[in-house]
Amino acid sequence: MKHRATRRRTLPQARETTNIMAGKSLSHHKINRPYRPTLLQEQTIEKQQKRFDTVNQMLEKVSSKPVNTSLNYNNNNHSPTENGHDDGSEVSIVGYLKAKPIKFQTLDDLLQNFPSVRTALLKKRTIPSSSSCTEAITSSLSSLQITPQARITPTLSTKSAWRTRRTFALVDDELRLVQTIVSGDEKESFGMIGDQPITRRDIRTLRGLTWLNDEVVNFYLALVARDSGTQGNLRVYAFSTFFYSKLSKDGPTHPSWDRWMRRGNITFFEYDLILIPIHQGNHWTLTTIDFRSRCIGYYDSLGGTDDMCLGRVYAFVEHMYATKKQIVPMPDGWRVQPMNMIPEQANGSDCGVFACQFGKYLAREWPLDFTQAQMAQFRLQMIYEIYTKQLIV
The missing domain is CATH 3.40.395.10 (Adenoviral Proteinase; Chain A)
Structure with a gap:
């Protein structure tokens, strides 16, 4: 009987020890580790980044064009944005590509599919100095x-x-x-x-x-x-x-x-x-x-x-x-x-x-x-x- 009582008294301590170890083990699994994408994910990200870089290069090319080009038109006829408002706000080409994914090869294709991009770029153009x-x-x-x-x-x-x-x-x-x-x-x-x-x-x-x-x-x-x-x-x-x-x-x-x-x-x-x-x-x-x-x-x-x-x-x-x-x-x-x-x-x-x-x-x-x-x-x-x-x- 004495032996059984001793076991009863030691049992809560053992349970407490087990809970402490479990807590330590659980906390060990909660350690945050850096995320490492798979090779396929890296390739997808790289392709997407290249696409965005190409778009940015094309947009820079548009904004560097002279004022008197075929891209100019009267202010009364310029195209509104997709929302119907032409407020000249910052254009996110990434958002446009996600909303309307297309395959384009030339600058004309981009401007044709994204008239609001053209509108915003035309608004941001500055007239070059006379000495340029x-x-x-x-x-x-x-x-x-x-x-x-x-x-x-x-x-x-x-x-x-x-x-x-x-x-x-x-x-x-x-x-x-x-x-x-x-x-x-x-x-x-x-x-x-x-x-x-x-x-x-x-x-x-x-x-x-x-x-x-x-x-x-x-x-x-x-x-x-x-x-x-x-x-x-x-x-x-x-x-x-x-x-x-x-x-x-x-x-x-x-x-x-x-x-x-x-x-x-x-x-x-x-x-x-x-x-x-x-x-x-x-x-x-x-x-x-x-x-x-x-x-x-x-x-x-x-x-x-x-x-x-x-x-x-x-x-x-x-x-x-x-x-x-x-x-x-x-x-x-x-x-x-x-x-x-x-x-x-x-x-x-x-x-x-x-x-x-x-x-x-x-x-x-x-x-x-x-x-x-x-x-x-x-x-x-x-x-x-x-x-x-x-x-x-």
């Missing part, structure tokens, strides 16, 4: 009349070689050579054309649906321009992507242009056609200066346009007339033209290939009759052409 380069470009644009392409008289070709042009498909030996070219040390060099080098790492961007890098586009257009004036070809010069970067940074009338042109031995007015590749963000386009038709053309495989780009190039041509030929103002008949009756891409990765083919076809005076379905073939051809340093005609 942007105002000079804007004034040049305001004096221009963008000619619809349907009204443009096509320039007569200097030759009829395009009539005998054929679509070239690589044969077995050439396809095996292409496979060999993309395999091996990525740092291996394949030579230069002028001052444009190329390595295997660069050529690999032509595989699959990879975006082309600057080296491939610069090298290929330099290859196009190398045949300038030979065998009845047009006299063509191709600027590198560095040209438009400098034009955007320094402006069209910077004193360094004269030294820059002399160092490159660029006889500006002796060419029939000048090619200007432009890489903005994640998209390739091509701008051309055609001295025969006095037209500055903008070729975008997504069907877009860039008024600021056209204005800068126009102001640069105007500056060249003033400094090289002492002709002020520049001769009549010059116009800017965003080309809209051209082949269009059907994905988000072939813009670089389209820009290169635009340059090749225009330099050869061929009709722009290729399609998205030929892009895979063009990629293989470009690898072969870059390696052999000879264009396929």
Whole structure:
């Protein structure tokens, strides 16, 4: 009996000890630990962040455009917000994307689907100072009349070689050579054309649906321009992507242009056609200066346009007339033209290939009759052409 009583007295103590241990164990499980997303969640977040970054870049591009562009309209006709109120409050593009998810490829698509974004940006615009380069470009644009392409008289070709042009498909030996070219040390060099080098790492961007890098586009257009004036070809010069970067940074009338042109031995007015590749963000386009038709053309495989780009190039041509030929103002008949009756891409990765083919076809005076379905073939051809340093005609 004494033993049982002892057990009864010790039982509450044991229970109390058990509760204390359980409390300690429970408190241990309540420790907050940092949240670690899974790999799939990280990829989703990264894709979403890239999308938002792209939107922000496009919005910055809109707000940096000149006042006298096609995006302007009368205050009485501007679009209200989705709620019916146009109070000019802060615009959250993230909220718009969540409320109305869409797939857009160009700036025009974004503005078309989000009229309130356009309205808010127009309200926030400030008129640039009179001394700024942007105002000079804007004034040049305001004096221009963008000619619809349907009204443009096509320039007569200097030759009829395009009539005998054929679509070239690589044969077995050439396809095996292409496979060999993309395999091996990525740092291996394949030579230069002028001052444009190329390595295997660069050529690999032509595989699959990879975006082309600057080296491939610069090298290929330099290859196009190398045949300038030979065998009845047009006299063509191709600027590198560095040209438009400098034009955007320094402006069209910077004193360094004269030294820059002399160092490159660029006889500006002796060419029939000048090619200007432009890489903005994640998209390739091509701008051309055609001295025969006095037209500055903008070729975008997504069907877009860039008024600021056209204005800068126009102001640069105007500056060249003033400094090289002492002709002020520049001769009549010059116009800017965003080309809209051209082949269009059907994905988000072939813009670089389209820009290169635009340059090749225009330099050869061929009709722009290729399609998205030929892009895979063009990629293989470009690898072969870059390696052999000879264009396929």
